[in-house]
Amino acid sequence: MALGIGLAAIDLAKRYAKERMQFEEPIAAKQAIQFMIADNCTRLEAARLLLLRAAFTKDRKRHYAGEASMAKLYATEAANRACYDAMQILGGYGYTRDFPVERYYRDVRVTSIYEGTSEIQRIIIARELLKQ
Ligand SMILES: Cc1cc2nc3c(=O)[nH]c(=O)nc-3n(C[C@H](O)[C@H](O)[C@H](O)COP(=O)(O)OP(=O)(O)OC[C@H]3O[C@@H](n4cnc5c(N)ncnc54)[C@H](O)[C@@H]3O)c2cc1C
Known part of the structure; x- marks a missing residue:
């Protein structure tokens, strides 16, 4: 769910940045905007790979608590x-x-709270790492 919301938000921002003109060029031409797009797409791609690794570990019927929490x-x-x-x-x-980003922003906030807060995920990750 979080990955989907994040991807939707950045997809919209990419399209908007190519259309919005400021100082006689699209804001997508500004390096500050390009870096935000690059950093976020890199993080979301890393998130996708972590998700796939957790799913793969579960499918192989191995202990996957650490992978799932990461x-x-x-x-x-x-x-x-x-x-x-x-x-x-x-x-x-x-x-x-006027744009759905404000809704994505509200919807995404709960994802680091429910189904185990970020703090609890860190506790699980540390526990799994330290027992190895
Ligand atoms: C929209 C929504 C839907 C939900 N749906 C469900 C559902 O379907 N089923 C269900 O069972 N629950 C559901 N919940 C509850 C949700 O899982 C809890 O809100 C969540 O687990 C956090 O618990 P809490 O709210 O009691 O916060 P608390 O446990 O009071 O935590 C408050 C803060 O203290 C931190 N904290 C707590 N303990 C520690 C610790 N040991 N170390 C470090 N930090 C700590 C937390 O990370 C958080 O930052 C839902 C919540 C929301 C908002």
């Missing part, structure tokens, strides 16, 4: 950052209801 922690925090930056890229419009 995936949950990383995907939800990456998605929160993606929604924050997507709103930044849309500027004032991102805050309004």
Whole structure:
């Protein structure tokens, strides 16, 4: 869910950045915007790989608590950052209801709280690492 929200937010921000003109060029031409897109897409891709690794470990009927917690922690925090930056890229419009980013921003916030908060995921990850 978090990964999907994060990807949706960044997809929208990419499209918007190519259309929004400021100082006679699309804001996508600005390096500051490009870096936000690059960093967020890199984090979301890493989140996808962690998710696939956790699913693969479970499918192989191996103990997957650590893998699942790493995936949950990383995907939800990456998605929160993606929604924050997507709103930044849309500027004032991102805050309004004219675009769905404000909803992504509200929806994504709970993902690092329910199904185990980020703090609890870190406790599980540390426990799994330290018992090896
Ligand atoms: C929209 C929504 C839907 C939900 N759906 C369900 C559901 O279907 N089923 C269900 O069972 N629950 C559900 N929940 C509950 C959810 O799982 C809990 O809110 C979540 O686990 C956090 O527990 P808490 O709210 O009691 O926070 P608390 O446990 O009070 O935590 C508060 C803060 O303290 C931190 N904290 C707590 N303990 C520690 C610790 N040992 N070390 C470090 N930090 C700690 C937490 O990380 C958090 O930052 C839902 C919650 C929401 C918001």
